[in-house]
Every structure is written in C-alpha cells, then in structure tokens.
Amino acid sequence: MKIETNELIIRNFELRDENDLCEYMLQRVNAEFEAYPDFTCQKAKEEVEFRAQSDEFYAIELKKEHKVIGNIYLGKRSFNTRELGYVLNENYQHNGYGSEASKAVIEYMINQGVHRIYAECAPQNTHSWRLMDRIGMKREAHFRKNVSFHKDTNGQPIYWDTYVYAILNPYEDDYSDR
Template structure:
C-alpha cells in the first residue's frame, strides 16, 4: 500500500526504517496507554523485519524529510472489518498528522471493499478518542475492565475500560 496526502506518505515498512521505528517505540516503553515494556533498541531489528513483512502495519512518513514518524495498524478482523490502530512519535503529535494519516488509510481501506473499521482506546486517553472522532468514527460501546496492558506490584493484571469507536463504509451504510 502507498498513499500520499498533502504532507505524508503512508506505505509499507522498509528495513531502512529501523532507526525511526526504534525512536518512537522507545517512547512507548513506559507509556500509560498500550505500552511496549519489552521493547529495546536491541529488538528493533526483529520488529522492523516483522513490520516490513506485514500487511497490517504501515509507516507514516513525512514527505519533506522522509522521516517515519509513526505507524498505522489495520488488522484484519471477522466480517470484512479492520481494526485501526496508530502510534505517533511524541515529537510530531498535535500537528494533525494522526488525523491526516488515519483518514487517508481509512479512505483507502473503504475504497478496497472493507465494510467496517473500528478502533479501541481507554476512556482516559482523550487524545486517542478525539482523533477517532475527527476521523468520523462514532462511539459504539464502553466495555468495563476488559483489557490489561500492565501488571501491579504482585504481578496481577490491572484491567482498563475500553471505548469502541467504529464507522461503516458509506456504500454499506445506505442499506
């Protein structure tokens, strides 16, 4: 996949994206929401190889500098649906890149016949659900303590609530 917007290119990962991937993934090691506590610079080689071979992860590249500033995730789900996920380098947040990238990826996905796109986030993660709303997704559900990304001091899972947002392909929404 390759999509160009005014400022971005959304494309498949390449092995040469390793340093940029490592930069923003290292920011996620201690992130409050969906952290990657096991990620290390030493694991970047393995992670970039996985993403370069994946048809679900896509790099978000700045057109002017060719820097990869994050990724879009479009995971295949049942019933002709895709799950949308996104991560942006902290240094590039609050500039509209996330909305621009997600909207373009969603448009592309719908143009290729997907029926439904959904995304999930913690209710406390206002930047994430606000991005979903800017992209046209609507809140459909609030699940109570259904996911865990962290353990407490005793090693027990700490459960979080989840908002579920979704949007239908406009071709299917007319039915």
C-alpha cells in the same frame, strides 16, 4: 499500499526505517497507552523486517523530513473488517499527523471495499478517542473494566474501561452513518 496526503506518505515499512522505528518505539517502553515494555533497539531490526513483510503494519513518513514518525496498524479481522491502531513519535504529535494518516487509511480501506473499520481505546486516552471523533468514527460501546495492562503495588490487576469506535462503509447499501 501507498497513500500520499498533504504532509505524509503512508506506505509499507522498509529496512532503512530501522532507526526511525527504534526512536518512536523506545518512547513506548514505559508508555501509559499502547506500551511495548519489552522493546529494545536490538529488536528493531527484527521488527522492521517483520513489518516490511506485513500487510497490517504501515509506516507514516513525514514528507518534509523523509522520516518515519509512526505507524498505522490495520489488523485483518473476520467479516471483511479491519482493526485500526496508530502510534506517533512523541516529538511529532499535536500537528494533526495522526488524524491525517488515520483519515487517509480509512478512506483507502473504504474504497477497497472493506465493510467495517473499528478501534478500541481507554477513555483516559483522550487524544486517541478525540481523533476518532474528529475523523467521523462513531462510539459504539463502552466496556467496563474489561482489560488490564498494569498491576498495582500489590501485584493485583488494574482494570480499565474500553471505548469501541467504528465506521461502516457508506458505499454499501443502508450504511450512511460515515
């Protein structure tokens, strides 16, 4: 897959992206959302090799700097569905790039005939769900205290709620809610 937008190229990872991947993934080690607590730069080579072969992870390259500033995840799910995920380098957030990339991959997937694209996020992750609102995804569910990524000081799980957002392929009969 290769998609070009105004500012970005969304493409397969390449081995030369190792340092860029390492830069934004290190920011995720202690992150509140979308954390990768075990990530180290030693693992970046292995990770970029894996992603370069993957048809679920895509690099977001900023055209003007020829730099990978994040990634899109498009996990394959049953019933011709994809799960969308996204992470942007903190130094490049709040420029509209996350929205631009997500909108472009959704359009691409819809044109490829994918039936449904969904994503999940915590209600506290306002940047994430506002992004989904902005690009036309619909909030379909609010699950209460259904996931736990962190423990409290007593080692007890801290449960979070989950929003589920989705978009249906508007070119399929009867789905006009895009």
